[in-house]
Amino acid sequence: MSKVLSFLSKILNLINLPKHIKKIFLKRKIRKYTTNNNDSNMILKLFNWLIIITVLSSIVYLNFTYKISRRLLIGELSLGIIICAFLLWKKKKGKKAKTKDPQIKKILLKDQNQNIINTWELRNEVSILIGKKTRVNQVDIDLSEAIYSSLISxxxxxxNKAxxxxxxxxxGSSNGSGIRRRNDSKKIRLAEGSPYQLYSGDILYIANTKLFVQ
Structure with missing residues (x-):
C-alpha cells in the first residue's frame, strides 16, 4: 500500500501543473524585467549623446554668431571633445568593473556555528523553487530541516536565471523574505512579486533562515 501511495505521489508531482505554470510565468516576468532595463539604458545613452551634440553645436553657433577667433573655437571644441571622451571612458571602465563580478555558483545553508548543513549547485539550473518539501509539494531547495522551518512557506x-x-x-510567502548585500550590515525587506538581482556574497533571508549566495 505504501508503495502505491509513493508511486501516486510521484505521478502527482510530475503533473503538478500549477507549479510548472508558476515557474513559466515567473521566468517570463524576469525576462520582461531585464528587457525593460535594457530599453531604459538605451534611452539614457541616446539622451546623453543628444546633450553632448547640443553642447558642441551651441559652442560652434555662439562662436560664429559673435565672430570669436578661430583659435578660441578650436580650443573650446577640443576641450568639449576631451571632456566627452573622458566621461565615455569612465562609463566604459565602470562597465568592465561590473562584468568582473564573480558569477553565482551555489547556495549554502549554514547552522548557528557557520557550519555548512547543505549546498545547492546552480550551474545547470535556470529556475529554482525554494520552500518545504511535502508529499504533494516538490521544491528544489528544501528548507524543512532548517531551525526556523516553521516560519517558511x-x-x-x-x-530565476536570466x-x-x-x-x-x-x-507570496507568509513571513516574507529579505536580503543583506555583501559588505553591508543592513538587511532589506523584499517586496512580494518583485525580482531582485543577487550577487556573490549576498545573504538571502527566507523568513529567518539565512541562505549564503556564492
Missing part, C-alpha cells in the same frame, strides 16, 4: 520564493544573472522573487 511551502512555496516561499523562486530563483542573461547569466540570478534573480530572487518572493512568491
Amino acid at each position: 511551502r512555496q516561499h520564493g523562486v530563483l 542573461g547569466n544573472k540570478w534573480y530572487f522573487e518572493d512568491i
Whole structure:
C-alpha cells in the first residue's frame, strides 16, 4: 500500500501543473524585467549623446554668431571633445568593473556555528523553487530541516536565471523574505512579486533562515 501511495505521489508531482505554470510565468516576468532595463539604458545613452551634440553645436553657433577667433573655437571644441571622451571612458571602465563580478555558483545553508548543513549547485539550473518539501509539494531547495522551518512557506520564493544573472522573487510567502548585500550590515525587506538581482556574497533571508549566495 505504501508503495502505491509513493508511486501516486510521484505521478502527482510530475503533473503538478500549477507549479510548472508558476515557474513559466515567473521566468517570463524576469525576462520582461531585464528587457525593460535594457530599453531604459538605451534611452539614457541616446539622451546623453543628444546633450553632448547640443553642447558642441551651441559652442560652434555662439562662436560664429559673435565672430570669436578661430583659435578660441578650436580650443573650446577640443576641450568639449576631451571632456566627452573622458566621461565615455569612465562609463566604459565602470562597465568592465561590473562584468568582473564573480558569477553565482551555489547556495549554502549554514547552522548557528557557520557550519555548512547543505549546498545547492546552480550551474545547470535556470529556475529554482525554494520552500518545504511535502508529499504533494516538490521544491528544489528544501528548507524543512532548517531551525526556523516553521516560519517558511511551502512555496516561499523562486530563483530565476536570466542573461547569466540570478534573480530572487518572493512568491507570496507568509513571513516574507529579505536580503543583506555583501559588505553591508543592513538587511532589506523584499517586496512580494518583485525580482531582485543577487550577487556573490549576498545573504538571502527566507523568513529567518539565512541562505549564503556564492
